[in-house]
Amino acid sequence: AQTVTQSQPEMSVQEAETVTLSCTYDTSESNYYLFWYKQPPSRQMILVIRQEAYKQQNATENRFSVNFQKAAKSFSLKISDSQLGDTAMYFCAFITNNAGNMLTFGGGTRLMVKP
Amino acid sequence: DAGVIQSPRHEVTEMGQEVTLRCKPISGHNSLFWYRQTMMRGLELLIYFNNNVPIDDSGMPEDRFSAKMPNASFSTLKIQPSEPRDSAVYFCASARDENIQYFGAGTRLSVL
Numbered sequence: 001a002q003t004v005t006q007s008q009p010e011m012s013v014q015e016a017e018t019v020t021l022s023c024t025y026d027t028s029e030s031n032y033y034l035f036w037y038k039q040p041p042s043r044q045m046i047l048v049i050r051q052e053a054y055k056q057q058n059a060t061e062n063r064f065s066v067n068f069q070k071a072a073k074s075f076s077l078k079i080s081d082s083q084l085g086d087t088a089m090y091f092c093a094f095i096t097n098n099a100g101n102m103l104t105f106g107g108g109t110r111l112m113v114k115p
Numbered sequence: 116d117a118g119v120i121q122s123p124r125h126e127v128t129e130m131g132q133e134v135t136l137r138c139k140p141i142s143g144h145n146s147l148f149w150y151r152q153t154m155m156r157g158l159e160l161l162i163y164f165n166n167n168v169p170i171d172d173s174g175m176p177e178d179r180f181s182a183k184m185p186n187a188s189f190s191t192l193k194i195q196p197s198e199p200r201d202s203a204v205y206f207c208a209s210a211r212d213e214n215i216q217y218f219g220a221g222t223r224l225s226v227l
Contacts, residue, residue, distance in 0.1 A: 033214050043204060045218035091158065095214050102148075102171065103216060105158040 002027045004092050004106035012112040013082045020067075021077045021109045023092030032096040034068065034075045035103070040088040048090070051075065082113045119219035121207050127225045133195040136222045139188055140209030148216060149182055149192050150206040158206075164190065176201075197226045 004025045013019035025034070036048040051059045051068050058066050063083075067076045075094075079086055092106040120139040128134055140147050149161040162172040164184045172182070179198070184190040194201055204223050208216040 035215075037218075042220070043223075044220050045206060045208070047215060047217065050215060102160055102163055107157050 002029075002094070002096065002104045004094060004104050006090075006092055006106035006109050008109045009107070010110045010112070012114055013079075015082055015084060015113055015115050017082055018078060018080045019082055019111065021079075021090050021092075021111065023075045023077070023106055025073050025075065025092070025094055025104075025106075027073075027094070027096055029096040032094050034066075035093045035095075036064070036066070036075075036077045037091045037093060037105075038086075038088045039091065039108075040085075045091075049077065079111075084113050084115060087111060087113045119207055119209050119217055121205075121219035121222050123222060124220065125223045125225075127227065128197055129227050130198055131196045132226075133193065134197045134201075134224060134226075136192040136205050136207075136224070138190045138192070138207030138219060140190070140207070141217055142188065144209035144211050144217075145187070146210040146216075147184060147190050148208040148210070149190070150208065150218075152204045152206060152221070153202075161192070194224075197224075199226045202226050 032053045034051040038046045038048050049059050049061045049064050063080045065078045089108045089110050091108045093103045122137045145166050147164040150158050152158045161174045162182045163170050167184045182192045202225050204221045206218050206221045208218045210216045
């Protein structure tokens with residue numbers, strides 16, 4: 001079975017500080033894609049960042065970056081210079097080729113950015 | 116592009132009534148997904164279409180749920196009859212071949 005685990009149900013960070021959200025996953029596949037989605041109070045699911053498993057270089061997207069450790073099956077999200085608008089639920093997810101396009105989601109981490 | 120469009124945003128109905136949720140995927144996308152989000156179970160995939168054909172409906176809870184995709188630009192998720200335990204946020208997402216799924220704003224369903 002393919003699973004995604006987010007061990008931090010809730011986190012908080014001061015505005016302008018850096019925070020790291022953890023994610024581990026389990027799959028027997030070697031080729032897959034990893035994602036972080038953000039769900040603000042508006043409940044819209046917004047893609048934050050994507051990582052291809054065959055790429056060793058960690059993906060970055062402005063203030064968002066990942067630390068992808070394939071051997072450890074770990075995919076953490078780092079948010080630098082946190083802003084109030086980053087307050088949201090963050091979901092880690094992945095897709096394997098054998099699962100078609102079906103995303104497997106983690107349980108989410110609720111992040112609160114404090115002024 | 117307007118993104119994935121779902122309607123209605125909110126739906127309140129009484130137990131036993133039929134509910135139809137609608138989704139317009141992003142133009143050019145060939146995959147469409149219906150998800151359900153609840154506090155207890157998180158995000159669950161209900162059904163997945165590729166090129167308008169249902170590929171995997173193993174997540175559909177029971178026969179009360181049905182989904183259709185009559186063409187590349189429209190899909191419906193129907194619940195008949197609805198029950199209070201169906202109350203949730205229902206998301207539609209679409210994707211092209213690069214595996215990135217784009218989500219709609221969701222429909223919050225309340226069954227009283």
